[in-house]
Each structure stands twice: as structure tokens, then as C-alpha cells.
Amino acid sequence: MSSTVSSILEAFTRRDWQSSDVTGTIRIAMIGLGWWTRDQAIPAVEESDFCETTVVVSSSAEKAARGAELSETISHALTYDQFHEGVAADAYDAVYVVTPNGLxxxxVETAAELGKAVLCEKPLEASVDRAEKLVETCEQADVPLMVAYRMQTEPAVRRARELVEAGVIGEPVLVHGNMSQRLLAEVVPDPDQWRLDPELSGGATVMDIGLYPLNTTRFVLDADPVRVRAHTTAESPAFEEVGDEHVSFGLEFDDGTLAVCTASQAAYQSSHLRITGTEGEIELDPAFYNRQDRGFRVSWGSQSAEISFDQVNQMTEEFDYFAHCLLTGTGPLPDGEHALVDMRAMDAIYTAAEQGCDVELDTS
Incomplete structure (x- = not known):
């Protein structure tokens, strides 16, 4: 077993999805110029191998013009109306949609009409119905849709999945996951924000950060939840309308694994994911924040290894993977159908919390 562990961890940060002979550049239009786009996405593309930002789209001409100053490759600054009108459509090949969830x-509908590939931020939308319509739109237009689960291109997470698949920890039994931050105190110190508007967000905590342990567990286990239970609380007046300032939820997966996940928008910044099996354990701590170095530990039998590795920019990995898929004609993953499982699971989490009972998920 030690040789298996060594072979998987030998080249920890490798891009196992990258072909050596791929050339070309995918031109990206950034739809939405909030802090994430300005501080994370545009700089990440600046570092990328296979894409560049050529168009920015925002609510006003002035804001778009300021966004255009963030990279020398940006040649067009558009308003939302201009984007919908198809202005400068020949200047980009794909869009990155990073507006509030409910928008x-x-x-995506306009991008599909224009024949542009779509990288859409998670969660897909603010409701299951709208998410299903989004996926259907891309399928009918035959445009690639990738959902921006950046953890799935994070080397530490990909190595964890390989170790589980190789049986290093035996059969997975338990998962513990957490993500927490102080949203109003440290991240976006404004109570009048879209995350606290249920029409735009769909929920403040489950939809925003509870999604990380949920989806990353699905990816590492290669399994889907079949039953959920949950409890939510809202102590601050700012969270009363959305209802979930803090959340805990339990998941039963189709492979028999049990998971317990917690998330909070008003707690010390922390994140971890621990997968415990019959023969060992994998732990990522810290796990989910791009601005924190990830930690990685694997234990099997009487042996344990804490791995130091070159940290990567998760956003750069995500954009390069997306562009690489488009350049090679490969369908990008995670796709819309994958993301719909999360949408239905999160909807079930809210239902379980409201009704105080287990909710089964339709896996047909």
C-alpha cells in the first residue's frame, strides 16, 4: 500500500487533465465585476496558459470601463444591455458568469444564443427550477457548460479522490466537513448585499459556503447523497430574511458513507474536510479557501504522512482546465447535470431544516 500512496503523491501538483501538445487561447468575457472578479478571476486568468480576458461586462459603462483597466488584454467594456444585444460578440469565445446567483x-441564455461556451459560478441559480432551465438552455443550444467548482481542479482534492479510489483508506465510512467565515465583519461588511436577499441568493450559508463540503465530498467519494437532515439558525437581524446564518446538515450517500457538514457566515474563518475509512483517513485542513494554503494528511494502517506541496491558484487551474477542454473538444466537468444534484440536495437541506425531518432525494 505504501508504494500506491507514494506513486499518487509523487507529483502532487500535476495537471492530470493536461495534454502536452495543446496550443491556443480561449478569450473570456467576464459577466459581473464584483470583488471576486476583480480580485480573483481576472488576476487568475492573467497567470493562465490557455485563456485571456478580452471583455468585461457590468451594470454601468463607468464600472465596466474601470474593469477594463485591470488587464491589458481587455479590449471591450460593455454594459449588461450591450452584452444582451450581442455587442462585441466576436471578441470572446466563452463567458464566465459571476453575477448574483438569481441572475x-x-x-447564460444570451451566451447560449450567441453560441458561446459557459463557465457559470456555483450554485447554478437561486432555485432548482431556474437551474434546470439554465442547463436545458445550454443543452438545446449545444454549448458547453461547466460549473465553477474550483475544488475539483485543486490538486489536493484530486489526489484525495485518487487515494480513495485506490482503496488506501479502505471503504469510506464517515466524512466531516466545515466552512465558516465572518461575512459581515471581514468579507463584505454591508448588510445590504445580495447574499442576504433570498431572491438573489437562494440562501445565505448553505448556497454560498455549505456547498463546498457538500460538493467536494461528492467529488472525492464519487458518490451522491440520497437522504439529508439539517438544522439552521439565524441570530443576527441581517440574516432573518434568508434564515441560515449557521447550518449543520447530515448526508447519507448512495455508497453508504455518512457525512456531517457545518457552515457559518458568522464564525471564525475555518475549513476542513476529513474522510475516514475502514483502514485509514485523509484530511485537508485548511481545505476550501483559495487565499489559504491547503494542508494534506493521509493515514493508513500504522503509517501517516503529512504532505507539503507547491500551492496553486485554484482559479487559474479552473480557468485553464475549462479552456483546455474547449481547445481539445472535450466536454468540461463538472457539467450542468452534476450541479443540479447539488441544487436538489441544497433544496432538500432547507426543507429538512424547516420541517425537522429527513428528506429523501430522487436519484432516478
């Missing part, structure tokens, strides 16, 4: 659909 993803109209921009």
Missing part, C-alpha cells in the same frame, strides 16, 4: 440564467 445567472439570463446571461
Amino acid at each position: 445567472h440564467l439570463p446571461y
